Amino acid sequence: MNSPQPAARSASNASPFRRIAAAVILGGLVFTVLWIVAFGMVTSMLIGAGCCVVIVAASSASDLVEMLLNALAAVIFGVLAVIAAIFGAIFSVFGI
Numbered sequence: 301m302n303s304p305q306p307a308a309r310s311a312s313n314a315s316p317f318r319r320i321a322a323a324v325i326l327g328g329l330v331f332t333v334l335w336i337v338a339f340g341m342v343t344s345m346l347i348g349a350g351c352c353v354v355i356v357a358a359s360s361a362s363d364l365v366e367m368l369l370n371a372l373a374a375v376i377f378g379v380l381a382v383i384a385a386i387f388g389a390i391f392s393v394f395g396i
Contacts, residue, residue, distance in 0.1 A: 319359050319366065322373035327352030 331348030335341055358365040 318373050318377075319369050320356055322369055322376055323352050323355040323359070325376055326355060326372075 327348040330351045331344045334344035334347055338344075339347070355365075355369065359369045360366070
């Protein structure tokens, strides 16, 4: 009996769009926190965009940063999926 082959990593997990989306979400969080707490809108937008660019550039240059960003993207999109599932369950219970 042959042992099953290990599952290959799917293309969606290795997609650069997923890493970029996670970096944009993190940049948006940095922008929001800085805008609410400390700076004006333009300054916060510049810092948030700079963080996004640095994360994307670092992920293309470093395997460690790429691995961490992929793990963070999985966590972020997992949390968003759970939130969407909760709202879907609530709406389906009430027939909306």
